[in-house]
Amino acid sequence: MKYIYTALLVAMGMLVSCDQLLDIEPEFTQDAENFFNTPQDYDRALIGAYDLLQTSYLQIWIGEIASDNSIAGGESVNDSQGLHEIESMTHGGVNAELRNVMRFNYAGIARANYIFENRDKIQFEGKDQILAQAAFLRAYYHFTLVTYFGDIPLVVDKRLALSEVTSSQRTPKAQVYAQIEKDLRVAVETLPWTNPEIGRITKGAAMALLGKVLLYQNKNSESAQVLGDLITNNQAGYGLFSDFSSLFYTANDNINEDVFTVQYSGLEGGGYDCFVCLEGNLAVGFHGIRLYNGPFYGDGNSYNLPTRNLYNAFAANDPRRDATVLDIDAFIARQPNSDQISYAVGGGGHTGYYNNKYIKRLNERGLPDDDLTSPLNYRAIRFADVLLMAAEAFQKSGDDGRARTELNKVRARVGMPLINSSGGQLLEDIYRERRLELSGEGFRFFDLVRTGRAADIIAGFQPGKHELFPIPQVEIDLAGGNWQQNPGY
Incomplete structure (x- = not known):
């Protein structure tokens, strides 16, 4: 572009x-x-x-x-x-x-x-x-x-x-x-x-x-x-x-x-002063878990947090539930070193859930600042x-x-x-x-x-x-x- x-x-x-x-x-x-x-x-x-x-x-x-x-x-x-x-x-x-x-x-x-x-x-x-x-x-x-x-x-x-x-x-x-x-x-x-x-x-x-x-x-x-x-x-x-x-x-x-x-690239950096200038998918980092320190996911800004109402709309055996909504406490509890995993709650609200479709994962990060440079495409x-x-x-x-x-x-x-x-x-x-x-x-x-x-x-x-x-x-x-x-x- x-x-x-x-x-x-x-x-x-x-x-x-x-x-x-x-x-x-x-x-x-x-x-x-x-x-x-x-x-x-x-x-x-x-x-x-x-x-x-x-x-x-x-x-x-x-x-x-x-x-x-x-x-x-x-x-x-x-x-x-x-x-x-x-x-x-x-x-x-x-x-x-x-x-x-x-x-x-x-x-x-x-x-x-x-x-x-x-x-x-x-x-x-x-x-x-x-x-x-x-x-x-x-x-x-x-x-x-x-x-x-x-x-x-x-x-x-x-x-x-x-x-x-x-x-x-x-x-x-x-x-x-x-x-x-x-x-x-x-x-x-x-x-x-x-x-x-x-x-x-x-x-x-x-x-x-x-x-x-x-x-x-x-x-x-x-x-x-x-x-x-x-x-x-x-x-x-x-x-x-x-x-x-x-x-x-x-x-x-x-x-x-x-x-x-919509195609994105993680190979070009950017700044917070011009979101329209970015080549990466900034939603991914902004959906990330605030101050998260643990496996699989990267830290982020805890925007756009799913509600309990949405989580409960799924049947327990519907694989789309966990693929769509990350229950962070349940995820941590399943990890072998759960006592060493931490995250913070933002003052803008907390539901305990995160958008698991568009979220920062450790092996998918773009160049710094990786909050702004995710290569994950958006499926319009x-x-x-x-x-x-x-x-x-x-x-x-x-x-x-x-x-x-x-x-x-x-x-x-x-x-x-x-x-x-x-x-x-x-x-x-x-x-x-x-x-x-x-x-x-x-x-x-x-x-x-x-x-x-x-x-x-x-x-x-x-x-x-x-x-x-x-x-x-x-x-x-x-x-x-x-x-x-x-x-x-």
Whole structure:
């Protein structure tokens, strides 16, 4: 990712610039207006658009902490205060984490738009593949924004000049979704099933995200068709990894279960002053056990701590329980030298549990500071998620038989009894399975909101308000006050 060398203007007037992203060859001879002279320039710009995927730590944190799955944790209640406000449902328009969601995703959109703005400058073989990957990325960033904030300014095929910021308006989310679908269908039609360069977007990733986008809009028949086609015509060889207990080890990055994965590297260091500059997965170190001294795990910052409610949701014989939630005291008690193992409790809360999917392990650490440089990839969509989304879409479309088939593939992988229910009970079983299978990965809050169950499950959730997060106040100010805040904030 470090080879992109043009500083790109972020929509809403925000500029993300870090020395790590600037590598000018030679210095002072190229700028944004005389770029795109070679195929390599287009590919470098595309890598710049990929780069913003590395802020996935925000999805893991907010998607879990806003739900019943996790608490914020950390050193104190003032450590990442915005996460504690999200946990208690007291968040408002001044929230660092929510502002980062908006500006990082608009940075990604701006970088994708930069490519489309110059799509016709030169012709070369393979340009359609670059444009299709850029279309997917733009769709993903827009989808993230619309699920967080609802109506958002829709900017396509151009960068937003500073003079345009104060006149920009929020676009109805239906129009944003239409653009997302358009971009994803281009990606589906253009991209191959496989790519020799690991981490590049493929046809399967585009189909999976399209199916998800349709499901979020309750276009259940269309979602079932897309996801069903992906499962049936699976030319990429997607499948379920046999050993769930080691699924989230770095040794098992980029396996057949990975449909859309954010790639990380532990070979480049970074600092706390610029999380968007990192090449490693910082969520892993931040999820680590505070001042831990013992085997297998590394120490960390005790963020995003699973709740007892989540731990108890699993059957005792479900192997996903311990693979998802680390019961630290039980783990220590099983060790032969348990009296020599120690850890500390942070002032931001303690549950006794840790996110065991994305956690620092001693043999998986990156370069110092290894809190910030984990090489563990983030699975934005894995095949188990595809199967469960398909099960939901088929059930809601009236096909209980196909829904059970896809649901039971997920349960069979971990040796759990097959489901034989139908109708409303089957749908509840699918929802429950999504929690058991996907907890710790950043999807729980959005699943509860889109299915209308959030108010019954999340403490402090106010219907008519908390379905969306507030627009960051600084963005409203930058837009000259033209944007109305989301209801209730």
